[in-house]
Amino acid sequence: MELKHKVSWVTGAAGGIGQSISEKLAQQGSHLVLSDINKEALNKLSEKLKTFDIDVLALPIDISDPQLVSEAKEKIKERFNKVDILVNNAGISPKGPNGAIPFKDITFEDWNRVIAINLNGAFLCSQASLEMMVEQGQGSIVNICSQASRTFSPVTSAHYAASKAGLLGLSRKLAGEYGPNGIRVNVVVPGRIDTPMTQSVDKELSRQAALRTPLRRIGQPDEVADAVVYLVSDRASYVNGAVLDVNGGSLMI
Numbered sequence: 001m002e003l004k005h006k007v008s009w010v011t012g013a014a015g016g017i018g019q020s021i022s023e024k025l026a027q028q029g030s031h032l033v034l035s036d037i038n039k040e041a042l043n044k045l046s047e048k049l050k051t052f053d054i055d056v057l058a059l060p061i062d063i064s065d066p067q068l069v070s071e072a073k074e075k076i077k078e079r080f081n082k083v084d085i086l087v088n089n090a091g092i093s094p095k096g097p098n099g100a101i102p103f104k105d106i107t108f109e110d111w112n113r114v115i116a117i118n119l120n121g122a123f124l125c126s127q128a129s130l131e132m133m134v135e136q137g138q139g140s141i142v143n144i145c146s147q148a149s150r151t152f153s154p155v156t157s158a159h160y161a162a163s164k165a166g167l168l169g170l171s172r173k174l175a176g177e178y179g180p181n182g183i184r185v186n187v188v189v190p191g192r193i194d195t196p197m198t199q200s201v202d203k204e205l206s207r208q209a210a211l212r213t214p215l216r217r218i219g220q221p222d223e224v225a226d227a228v229v230y231l232v233s234d235r236a237s238y239v240n241g242a243v244l245d246v247n248g249g250s251l252m253i
């Protein structure tokens with residue numbers, strides 16, 4: 001069990017990729033702080049993961065709310081007095097009836113909501129965690145970005161692409177700034193993955209994505225989670241500021 005005695009905070013824990021990440025971290029013996037706005041799914045997940053003989057703290061918060069994240073930090077300190085691993089995974093990807101929302105139709109309100117959750121949420125949780133990680137002299141952050149942050153994506157909207165590109169920039173800045181503190185910051189870039197996010201739109205989009213992918217299929221949440229567990233483990237002790245694609249070869253840059 002590579003992560004025994006570690007404390008990992010996973011945001012968007014109740015979603016497709018978040019559940020897999022949480023479960024794989026639990027399998028490695030890590031205690032968990034699980035955050036999601038979906039309280040019911042979060043409670044169900046935390047009950048399931050308690051069977052791994054770990055301590056689980058479920059925090060049903062909106063990670064874009066500075067006050068709630070600040071309270072979360074205090075609760076984490078109270079329960080564990082540290083956080084070793086943060087996975088900024090929570091995200092939304094608003095779609096129109098035909099997939100991506102045309103740029104001209106994105107309202108300023110929707111723009112702000114996507115930036116608030118996908119980027120500001122990661123900012124807030126990173127700041128809260130880094131305070132504890134610096135005190136500990138070690139830590140690891142993994143940010144879940146998107147191919148839309150690095151190339152044109154026909155299936156996602158401009159606010160989503162901008163938020164994920166921002167997250168990529170933030171990751172590199174933090175990897176440089178906090179490396180001297182023994183803290184590593186890395187990025188996982190999933191291709192199309194079979195989760196509620198992709199299941200909520202026309203199945204044809206996933207079929208087409210599979211055809212464009214050399215492995216001829218879309219990915220499974222566990223395949224993303226395995227990459228995350230590698231990056232936060234000691235096996236990746238010299239991996240910092242890296243961008244790890246998990247996409248079946250659909251983007252090679």
Ligand SMILES: NC(=O)c1ccc[n+]([C@@H]2O[C@H](COP(=O)([O-])OP(=O)(O)OC[C@H]3O[C@@H](n4cnc5c(N)ncnc54)[C@H](O)[C@@H]3O)[C@@H](O)[C@H]2O)c1
Nearest residue numbers: 012014015016017036037062063089090091192193195197
């Ligand atoms: N599924 C894909 O194909 C794919 C591809 C690339 C990147 N991603 C990224 O992976 C991450 C996970 O996506 P997923 O596919 O598991 O989606 P998902 O919709 O299954 O899970 C996202 C989770 O985030 C939670 N969430 C949303 N807003 C929140 C908020 N304000 N505060 C706390 N939690 C909130 C949701 O309740 C949900 O449980 C996202 O950041 C997404 O952008 C997914």
